[in-house]
Amino acid sequence: MSFPTASKNQPSRDLEAFPNPEPGRDYTIRINIPEFTCLCPKTGQPDFATLHIEYVPDGLCVELKALKLYIWSYRDQGAFHEAVSNQILADLAAAIDPKFMRLRAEFNVRGGIYTTVVVEHRQSGWIPPEPVSLP
Numbered sequence: 001m002s003f004p005t006a007s008k009n010q011p012s013r014d015l016e017a018f019p020n021p022e023p024g025r026d027y028t029i030r031i032n033i034p035e036f037t038c039l040c041p042k043t044g045q046p047d048f049a050t051l052h053i054e055y056v057p058d059g060l061c062v063e064l065k066a067l068k069l070y071i072w073s074y075r076d077q078g079a080f081h082e083a084v085s086n087q088i089l090a091d092l093a094a095a096i097d098p099k100f101m102r103l104r105a106e107f108n109v110r111g112g113i114y115t116t117v118v119v120e121h122r123q124s125g126w127i128p129p130e131p132v133s134l135p
Contacts, residue, residue: 009065011073015095016066020057026099026129029061030054033071036105041078048108049081053092055101058123062096081107085117093121100126 033051040047051071055062070091074084085105093101100122107115 009069011075012066012069013073013091014066015070015091016063017060017096018063020059020061023057023059026056028054028056031062031064031067033067036071036074038074038084039076039078040110041080044078047081047110050106051088052104052106053101055092055096056099056126056128058097058099060096060098062092081105081115081117085119089119089121097123099123100128 031051031053033053036049036051037046038049039045071088074088077084079087085103088105089101089103092098092103098121100120102118102120105117107117
C-alpha cells in the first residue's frame with residue numbers, strides 16, 4: 001500500500017502578492033485563519049488563536065498559500081499575543097500596502113482568560129466609502 005508523501009512546503013516569512021484585479025474599486029477581502037499557533041514566551045506551551053483579517057486592497061492582494069506558510073512560521077516561536085498580532089499586521093501591510101487592514105486575533109482561553117487583540121493599518125489620506133444601509 002502506498003501513502004501520499006508529506007508536502008514539501010515549509011514555513012516561510014516570505015509574503016507574496018498579486019495585482020489587485022479591481023484597483024479602481026474599494027472592496028473588502030476577509031480571511032479567517034482558525035488554526036494559528038505560537039508558543040507562550042513564559043511557559044513554552046502552545047497558544048492557539050483564530051485570526052480574522054479584513055482589508056481593502058490598493059494595488060496588491062496577498063497570495064493565500066504564501067500567507068498560510070507565513071502563519072505556519074509562528075508555530076515554534078515564542079510571542080506575546082500583543083506582539084505577534086502587531087507583527088503580523090506590520091508584515092502584511094509592508095507586503096501589500098492596503099488602503100485599510102484590520103487584524104483581530106482571538107486567542108483561546110489560557111488560565112481562565114481569553115485575549116483578543118485588534119490592530120489596524122490605514123493608508124494616509126484614505127477615506128472609507130459611506131456604508132450603505134438597505135431596508
